[in-house]
Amino acid sequence: MSADSRAVKADYFHGLAPGWDEKVGNNDARRRKLRRVFDMIGIRRGDRVLDVGCGCGVLFPFIEEKTGPDGNILAMDPAAGMIECARELHRQFGNIEYRVDFIEDAALPEGGFDVALCYAVLPHIDDIPRSLGALFRCLVPGGLLYIFHPDDTRTLNKFHAGLNAPVKHDMLPEEDTLRKLLEDAGFSVLRYIDEPGLNFLECRKG
Secondary structure, eight states: OOHHHHHHHHHHHHHHOTTHHHHHTOSHHHHHHHHHHHTTOOOOTTOEEEEETOTTTTTHHHHHHHHOTTOEEEEEESOHHHHHHHHHHTTTOSSEEEEEOOTTTOOOOTTOEEEEEEESOGGGOSOHHHHHHHHHHHEEEEEEEEEEESSOHHHHHHHHHTOSSTTTTOOOOOHHHHHHHHHHHTEEEEEEEEETTEEEEEEEEO
């Protein structure tokens, strides 16, 4: 996809930022579900965590709970409005760095992170192989990548296809395709779950 097309999608999400949590259903029930998901996520005290496509920061409290104050988060989103929203909603945390950027373009430090999280973002990434390569490089050896969504693949893709929006064609790859993309980037897929209400991958660098 062209840079102009990517900008159209970034502008689309920028415009949706006010009231985003209400629009997408990030309510108490969703947060309880995320807490159960985070029981499967191997973040440790003091870890450096990359939150790709952070939106308004729905994951921040769960990350902070695991890293403690000695950890830190780089929160990245290509939509400036989402970053503004995240800053406003989570001013209580002093260990978050914010960046407006696309993951495939971001100049991230090699081996700069212990864990990378991609929540409800992979379908919106236009160059998935390049983005996975960037994630591989920025993780420490043995670092963990988690890709997860609040719906199974079929439900998620059907939802996107029904939208009259720039994300209408943003699809989550099927399992075989996604496994190959990850393995080609150098990741080992440790766990893959695709069930009603959850798509979840745990991957390790190397």
